Amino acid sequence: MLDANVKTQLKAYLEKLILPIEITVNIDGSEASREMQDLLNDIAELTDKITLKETSEAAVRAPSFAVNRVGSNMGIRFAGIPMGHEFTSLVLALLQAGGHPPKVEADVIEQIRGLEGEYLFETYISLTCQNCPEVVQSLNLMAVLNPNIRHVMIDGALYQDEVEKREIMAVPTVLLNGEVFGQGRMSVEEILAKIDTGASARAAEKLAQKDVFDVLVVGGGPAGAAAAIYAARKGINTGVVAERFGGQVLDTMAIENFISVKETEGPKFAVALEQHVKEYDVDIMNVQRAEKLIAGDIIEVQLASGATLKAKTVVLATGARWRQMGVPGEEQYRNKGVAYCPHCDGPLFKGKRVSVVGGGNSGVEAAIDLAGIVAHVTLLEFGSELRADAVLQRKLYSLPNVKVITDAQTTEVTGDGTRVNGLVYTDRKSGESHKIELEGIFVQIGLLPNTEWLKGTVALSNRGEIEVDARGQTSVPGVFAAGDVTTVPYKQIVIAMGEGAKASLSAFDHLIRTSAPAEEKVAA
Known part of the structure; x- marks a missing residue:
C-alpha cells in the first residue's frame, strides 16, 4: 500500500513513539477493508510499538479502525482509509496516542483536559479536502487528551449512504452527539470556543x-x-x-x-x-x-x-x-448544494449534475476538476466570453460532460427546502429565463x-x-x-x-x- 519512500519517512516518525499502541480493525469482505488492512499491516511492520487486532462488530462501521494507547480509553476512529490529505492526520494520531507531545499551547491542553460531559464528534470528510485535516487533527487531539471525548473521521465517498441519509452536502461537516456542530475549517481553539461557554469571556x-x-x-x-x-x-x-x-x-x-x-x-x-x-x-x-x-x-x-x-x-x-452571488436561495442552500470549494466538496457530488458560476481561471479550473467526478457540469459566465487562460479553456472545451453558457446572469437558486434542485439564469442577450435542474452549484466569481x-x-x-x-x-x-x-x-x-x-x-x-x-x- 505504501511505497518505499513513504515507509522510510514514516518509520523515522514512528521511532518517536514512547508508549505501545493497539489498532483495532473492524472489517467486512469489501475491497476497502482489504486496502485498509494492507495499509495498517504496512504501518505495523515499521515498529514494535504498534499491534493490530481484528474484529467484526456489527454495531461499528466497517471498514474502520480505532487507535488506542494500550491501557487507556482513547476515542479515535477512522471510518475510511486515511490517505491523501488525511494521511498526516493518521500519523499525528499515532504519535500522540504513543505519547509524543503535541505542538499545542499548554493552556489549550489544560482547557481540553478540563472539559466535562460526554462528547461524540463525527466528522464527514473527503480525501481531497484541504480544510478537513485541521478539523480531524484537532478533534483527534482532544480525544487523546480527554477520555470523555470521542471522534470518528468518516470518508463521505466511502459511506455514501450516511451522506445521503444525514444530508451531508459539504465537508468538513462535524456532528456532535448526533447534531450538526459546524462546517468548514475549524482550529482546536475555535472548537473549544464553541463548546467551552466560558472560554470567550476568559x-x-x-x-x-x-x-x-x-x-x-x-x-x-x-x-x-x-x-x-x-x-x-x-x-x-x-x-x-x-x-x-x-x-x-x-x-x-x-x-x-x-x-x-x-x-x-x-x-x-x-x-x-x-x-x-x-x-x-x-x-x-x-x-x-x-x-x-x-x-x-x-x-x-x-x-x-x-x-x-x-x-x-x-x-x-x-x-x-469568496464573493457570493447575492441571489434568492443562495444563503438558504449554502452547504446544502451551494458550495465554494470544488476541491473540498466535489467528491460529495459524484455522479450528479452540478454547475459552476464564473468563467475566470478559478471557475474553469473548478469545472475541469469536477468533470472527472460528477455526471455533468454546466459552466455559467456573465460575460460574452470566458476570461480564463487559453490553455484552461482548451482543456475545458475538450471535456465531453461540460457545457458552457455565456451571457448568463444567475438569478435564483432553487431547492426542495432541504437541498438544491436547480438554478435559474437569464440570457442577457434575449432576456429569456431558463432553469437548469441540478444537485450542486459551485460559486467562483472572485473575492x-x-x-x-x-x-x-x-x-x-x-x-x-x-x-x-x-x-x-x-x-x-x-x-x-x-x-x-x-x-x-x-x-x-x-x-x-x-x-x-x-x-x-x-x-x-x-x-x-x-x-x-x-x-x-x-x-x-
Whole structure:
C-alpha cells in the first residue's frame, strides 16, 4: 500500500513513539477493508510499538479502525482509509496516542483536559479536502487528551449512504452527539470556543489587560505575517490578532508561483507562516474578530469578544473572502448544494449534475476538476466570453460532460427546502429565463474585501477595498494596510507579503517620527 519512500519517512516518525499502541480493525469482505488492512499491516511492520487486532462488530462501521494507547480509553476512529490529505492526520494520531507531545499551547491542553460531559464528534470528510485535516487533527487531539471525548473521521465517498441519509452536502461537516456542530475549517481553539461557554469571556479578560502595542497587525494571512515579522525584527512590541492564522491561504489548494518554492499547498504554507512568526517575539491572538477601529493618538481595535486592544500604529491585513452571488436561495442552500470549494466538496457530488458560476481561471479550473467526478457540469459566465487562460479553456472545451453558457446572469437558486434542485439564469442577450435542474452549484466569481467593519473609519474604494498610498498609508494617521484587502492590484501571495513588509516598515517610520523629541528652541 505504501511505497518505499513513504515507509522510510514514516518509520523515522514512528521511532518517536514512547508508549505501545493497539489498532483495532473492524472489517467486512469489501475491497476497502482489504486496502485498509494492507495499509495498517504496512504501518505495523515499521515498529514494535504498534499491534493490530481484528474484529467484526456489527454495531461499528466497517471498514474502520480505532487507535488506542494500550491501557487507556482513547476515542479515535477512522471510518475510511486515511490517505491523501488525511494521511498526516493518521500519523499525528499515532504519535500522540504513543505519547509524543503535541505542538499545542499548554493552556489549550489544560482547557481540553478540563472539559466535562460526554462528547461524540463525527466528522464527514473527503480525501481531497484541504480544510478537513485541521478539523480531524484537532478533534483527534482532544480525544487523546480527554477520555470523555470521542471522534470518528468518516470518508463521505466511502459511506455514501450516511451522506445521503444525514444530508451531508459539504465537508468538513462535524456532528456532535448526533447534531450538526459546524462546517468548514475549524482550529482546536475555535472548537473549544464553541463548546467551552466560558472560554470567550476568559479570553476577553486576558486581552483587555495587554499593554499598548507599538504595531498591531489585524489579520494573519501572508500580508499580516510579513508585517508582524518585519515589525518584530525592529525590536518593538508587536501583536497579531486574527480570526484564523493563515487567512485565505488555508482555502488554497495548490501554490506554484511563490518564488523559490516550486510547489506547495495552502494549509502547509499557512503552517510555515505561523511557525516563522512564532520565531519572533510576537503576541499572536487567534480566533478573534475585529469589529471596530477607533482612531486617535492611541488607536483602539474593538473585538467581537468584547475586548479592546490598543496600539500606536495598526496594519490592516484582513484579506478577502469568496464573493457570493447575492441571489434568492443562495444563503438558504449554502452547504446544502451551494458550495465554494470544488476541491473540498466535489467528491460529495459524484455522479450528479452540478454547475459552476464564473468563467475566470478559478471557475474553469473548478469545472475541469469536477468533470472527472460528477455526471455533468454546466459552466455559467456573465460575460460574452470566458476570461480564463487559453490553455484552461482548451482543456475545458475538450471535456465531453461540460457545457458552457455565456451571457448568463444567475438569478435564483432553487431547492426542495432541504437541498438544491436547480438554478435559474437569464440570457442577457434575449432576456429569456431558463432553469437548469441540478444537485450542486459551485460559486467562483472572485473575492470580496473584509472591510465591512471599517466603513466610516478609513477611506474605501467603490469596491470596498482600503485605499492606500505607495507606502501603505490609509486615510487615518498611524493606520496602514496591506494585501488583498487594499486597492493594490493583482491579488497574489507574493504581492501581499511584499505589501505587508512595506506597511510594517512604514508603521515603524511613523513611530520614529511621531515619538521623536521636539527640537529645543535656540535663544536668539
